[in-house]
Amino acid sequence: MVSLNIDVTRQVTMADVETTMIDLLAYDDGVMAQAARHHLGSGGGRARAILALQSAHALKLPFETTRAISAACELLHNASLVHDDLQDGDTVRRGEEAVWKKFGSNTAICLGDLMVSAAYAAIASAPVDRMSEMIARMHKRVSDVIGGQHADLENDCTTIAEYNEVARMKSGPLLGLPVELCLMAANFSDHVSAAMAASDAIAIAYQTTDDISDVERDIEVGGLNFLMVVEGDMTSRTLAARLHAAEYSRAAIEIAKTLPYGSGHGLIALAEKFGPLLAIGEAA
Amino acid sequence: MVSLNIDVTRQVTMADVETTMIDLLAYDDGVMAQAARHHLGSGGGRARAILALQSAHALKLPFETTRAISAACELLHNASLVHDDLQDGDTVRRGEEAVWKKFGSNTAICLGDLMVSAAYAAIASAPVDRMSEMIARMHKRVSDVIGGQHADLENDCTTIAEYNEVARMKSGPLLGLPVELCLMAANFSDHVSAAMAASDAIAIAYQTTDDISDVERDIEVGGLNFLMVVEGDMTSRTLAARLHAAEYSRAAIEIAKTLPYGSGHGLIALAEKFGPLLAIGEAA
Numbered sequence: 001m002v003s004l005n006i007d008v009t010r011q012v013t014m015a016d017v018e019t020t021m022i023d024l025l026a027y028d029d030g031v032m033a034q035a036a037r038h039h040l041g042s043g044g045g046r047a048r049a050i051l052a053l054q055s056a057h058a059l060k061l062p063f064e065t066t067r068a069i070s071a072a073c074e075l076l077h078n079a080s081l082v083h084d085d086l087q088d089g090d091t092v093r094r095g096e097e098a099v100w101k102k103f104g105s106n107t108a109i110c111l112g113d114l115m116v117s118a119a120y121a122a123i124a125s126a127p128v129d130r131m132s133e134m135i136a137r138m139h140k141r142v143s144d145v146i147g148g149q150h151a152d153l154e155n156d157c158t159t160i161a162e163y164n165e166v167a168r169m170k171s172g173p174l175l176g177l178p179v180e181l182c183l184m185a186a187n188f189s190d191h192v193s194a195a196m197a198a199s200d201a202i203a204i205a206y207q208t209t210d211d212i213s214d215v216e217r218d219i220e221v222g223g224l225n226f227l228m229v230v231e232g233d234m235t236s237r238t239l240a241a242r243l244h245a246a247e248y249s250r251a252a253i254e255i256a257k258t259l260p261y262g263s264g265h266g267l268i269a270l271a272e273k274f275g276p277l278l279a280i281g282e283a284a
Numbered sequence: 285m286v287s288l289n290i291d292v293t294r295q296v297t298m299a300d301v302e303t304t305m306i307d308l309l310a311y312d313d314g315v316m317a318q319a320a321r322h323h324l325g326s327g328g329g330r331a332r333a334i335l336a337l338q339s340a341h342a343l344k345l346p347f348e349t350t351r352a353i354s355a356a357c358e359l360l361h362n363a364s365l366v367h368d369d370l371q372d373g374d375t376v377r378r379g380e381e382a383v384w385k386k387f388g389s390n391t392a393i394c395l396g397d398l399m400v401s402a403a404y405a406a407i408a409s410a411p412v413d414r415m416s417e418m419i420a421r422m423h424k425r426v427s428d429v430i431g432g433q434h435a436d437l438e439n440d441c442t443t444i445a446e447y448n449e450v451a452r453m454k455s456g457p458l459l460g461l462p463v464e465l466c467l468m469a470a471n472f473s474d475h476v477s478a479a480m481a482a483s484d485a486i487a488i489a490y491q492t493t494d495d496i497s498d499v500e501r502d503i504e505v506g507g508l509n510f511l512m513v514v515e516g517d518m519t520s521r522t523l524a525a526r527l528h529a530a531e532y533s534r535a536a537i538e539i540a541k542t543l544p545y546g547s548g549h550g551l552i553a554l555a556e557k558f559g560p561l562l563a564i565g566e567a568a
Contacts, residue, residue: 024423027424027427027431028431030431030434030435031434031438032430032431032434079397083393083394083397086393087389087390087393105371106371106434107434109367109370109371109393109396110367110430110433110434112393112397113363113367113396113397113400113426113430114426114427114430116397116400116401117400117404117422117423117426117427117430118423120401120404120419120422120423121419121420121422121423124415124416124419124420124423125416125420131408131415131416132408132409132415135404135405135408135419136405136408136409138401138404138405139308139401139402139404139405139408140311142397142398142401143311143398143401146316146394146397146398146401147311147312147314147316149394150314150315150316150390150391150394154315
């Protein structure tokens with residue numbers, strides 16, 4: 001009986017999340033399974049799974065619910081990476097060949113589709129009362145992120161407000177979703193909009209920080225970049241980007257602090273990566 | 285009170301299904317919404333929605349459940365069409381430009397993704413006890429159809445058995461799914477495997493029939509075609525195809541007859557289109 005107790009109460013690990021993802025994708029030993037293993041096996045920070053694990057732990061969600069939310073969000077994110085790489089023509093992902101480059105465009109399209117489907121299969125395995133509501137939320141955030149990816153591809157931002165809108169839609173939805181779903185599963189739906197606001201602000205801070213290192217490539221390919229929507233020489237544009245990131249990072253932290261039982265802790269840790277300390281440290 | 289009764293008990297119409305699909309896709313007036321309206325507005329037989337409506341009616345499923353299953357299956361099918369057209373390089377769909385041709389590859393990839401996601405949002409709106417089980421089934425059938433599309437693209441069939449396997453996987457999953465989900469919602473899960481067997485047989489009959497008219501194009505592009513896996517002159521290959529279709533059509537009808545309360549009626553009507561009468565009539 002002791003072993004049963006240990007099994008039931010143990011925390012979800014990243015290995016559990018990886019196993020859940022692969023089980024939902026690699027139903028045979030064909031090319032699709034190989035492509036799934038190649039993509040997921042190449043690593044990645046699993047930031048969305050980590051956010052889910054942290055929020056779920058804070059809210060004391062059951063094992064299966066935690067695993068389901070973590071795997072669902074990470075599958076959606078990886079679906080977007082597989083399709084984005086194809087759309088953007090990026091040949092390398094995490095030091096390995098991108099799926100479309102190694103297995104062809106057709107396999108990349110099929111694998112992304114399979115990952116979106118698997119994400120919903122993952123969330124449906126959660127023993128929760130609010131399944132309909134949680135799935136509706138997932139679709140809303142998928143719609144948002146697809147709108148963001150599309151706006152990014154059609155990039156024609158000329159103002160900071162337009163830039164913020166695209167940056168927010170590009171990364172905010174899938175950074176917020178893990179926390180939002182945990183809050184819903186724990187009956188804290190009233191706090192979902194705060195989690196969304198915090199993740200939107202993180203998305204803007206993240207994108208702006210990223211733009212500083214990507215500026216040369218973005219100029220070349222006409223990609224979305226904060227430095228292209230402000231004026232001045234490159235030094236002052238870079239400084240403006242750091243200040244912009246710091247401002248949104250601070251806002252995200254303040255909002256995430258309001259989430260119940262420390263369920264915004266993961267968002268705060270993420271926001272701190274793009275925050276004032278970094279801005280000062282790197283500018284020094 | 286009379287008007288309330290009428291509203292609650294009225295049957296789901298195809299217009300209800302269309303509205304549900306568009307509502308889940310066109311959340312703003314951007315390019316994605318335009319692309320969704322373009323694709324869905326170009327028509328299509330809505331065979332999967334019709335199958336769902338017929339089975340749901342036979343099984344006396346509630347309005348919301350019927351609408352949810354119909355919209356979910358039709359969204360999955362249309363997602364596959366949008367992505368297949370891109371993968372196959374087909375420029376025309378239902379007499380209109382294919383989405384990728386009119387709006388670009390990036391929009392086509394995004395729209396297909398959005399449609400897969402919307403399909404799960406649709407099914408999640410059904411007031412059923414077996415939501416987890418039904419979503420797991422959806423993912424299984426999506427996995428099957430993606431495997432089929434992939435096998436079709438990699439076409440290297442040399443035997444009738446290999447051909448049947450690819451044909452079955454290509455169309456069977458999404459033809460069977462509407463009936464399978466209705467059976468599950470009505471607590472007839474025991475009959476799901478029979479619905480699957482019937483739809484697999486219809487898929488083979490359908491694909492074989494289709495191959496007769498598509499043979500020239502398939503030879504040109506190296507596509508899957510029954511006539512290419514049998515021997516003899518074109519007249520005897522065509523006859524072999526008709527007999528093959530008729531055989532699987534008959535099998536589908538026999539299996540579909542076993543489904544409870546006439547819930548296989550839609551499958552039977554579909555199978556009859558590729559059946560013995562057609563084979564004799566056209567061969568005459």
